[in-house]
Structure formats: C-alpha cells, structure tokens
Amino acid sequence: MNTDQALNAAADWWHAVLAGFVRSGAPAVPPAVLAGIVAVAIALSIPRATWRWFGLYVTFVHELGHAFAALMTGRYIHGLTIGLDHSGQLASTGRRGFGATWSGFWGYPAPAVVGAALVWSVSAGWAGAAMSIGALVLLVALVFLRNFTGILVALASAAVAQALVMLAGPVAVSYAVLALGVALGVGSVRDFFKVAAVHTSRRSQLASSDAWILSRSTGLPAALWLTGFALVIAVCAAFSAWLLWGMLGG
Helix, strand or coil: CCHHHHHHHHHHHHHHHHHCCCCCCCCCECHHHHHHHHHHHHHHHCCHHHHHHHHHHHHHHHHHHHHHHHHHCCCEEEEEEECCCCCEEEEEECCCCHHHHHHHHCCCCHHHHHHHHHHHHHHCCCHHHHHHHHHHHHHHHCCCECCHHHHHHHHHHHHHHHHHHHHCCHHHHHHHHHHHHHHHHHHHHHHHHHHHHHCCCCHHHHHHCHHHHHHHHHCCCHHHHHHHHHHHHHHHHHHHHHHHHHHECC
C-alpha cells in the first residue's frame, strides 16, 4: 500500500467514525430478534469455552474502569496489564485517599456501567456514536497497555469495532451494540459472583480482590465494598432491562 492509498484509507475510516455521530431513530426490536440478541450475549458470557475469550474483554473494561476513575481524580496512569487467566492490574500514582479509593472501586462495576450505557445508546438512537467512541477509546487504550496479552485483546477488540464502524449498516450496528451491552452486563454479574466466592470459599485468593484491597486501604469491611459493587451492578441491570423492554416492537 503506497502513501496515497494509506491516506485514503485513513480518511475513509475517519469519515466512517464521524458518520457514527449522526443520530438515528431508536429501533423497535422484534421480540424474536431481542431474544436472539440476549441469547448471543449469554452465549458469550456463560459457557466456559466462550467466556475464556470474552472474559478477557470484560477484564479489559474492568481495568479501563479503574483507569478512567483514576484519571478523574488526577492520578497518573503508568501501565495496564491483562493476563490470560482474566487477571488484570493497573499501575497508577497520585495522592492517596479519595483518588485511590475511587479508582479502586470502579473495576467490577465498570462492565455493567458500560453495558447499560451501550443499551441506552441504542434506545436513544446513538448506537453509531457509541461504536465510534468505543473504536477510538480502544485505540487510545493501546498507549497504556504493557503486556502482550493486553495488546492482543485491545487490537482484537479494536479490529471488531473498526470493522463495524466501516462496514455495518445502522441496524446491524444497533443490534451489535445491544448484544455487547447485554453481554457486558452478564459478564459483570459473573465476575461479581467470582469475587464474592473469593471472600467465602476461596480465601487463599483474597489478595486479588478489589474489595479486600479497598478494605485494607480504608479500614472499612470488604463486605461493604462488595455490597457497593452489587448495588451498582443491580441498578445497571435493572436500567438495561427497562430500556430493552421499551425497545420491544411488533
């Protein structure tokens, strides 16, 4: 590919990204289609075979939740890593106290919040904008990644997002965003039960729990932080369900 072709391809991509910010009408999703979308989301998030791979994306969103919360309070991001075992770590520095606590909290709830935001974007006619923003965020996130697995997850996710931005029509984008939003919500619930189990039956893994880390740094019981995670996830799930019900069409 010569320079002119590369520039033309970049221009086409940028125009496709900008085109996503044109608001469309909220779709009326037939019950059978909605059932299919939910089935796809569950198929991504529940079976071990698919969760092995989709769970890496959920972990990526989890760590981006930490990163965004850290940036909100003026902390500096030094790197982000993701492991094939669905582990993740964010390295950030800044003042201790509220900033560190705020950043530490917004890991497990992040996929549920993003999932609810994606479902809302479809209901409000902004599915294209959600996909365009997601495509850009995934590319920017590459700057913070510090291991091969994390980079692969980001590149694969970005490639899917870019392909949808470039090639899919509005209806297909809406359905894809809905499926991703529901899948992130289901994945968030699955991860919550996983971290809750660490505090009950797998206590040898406590050091990996955000709730345990928050408890150590604040002096507040881990159960309080787990309850906070659960409340945010439950609110997002209820909000998403309400939006999905409102989108049902004939």
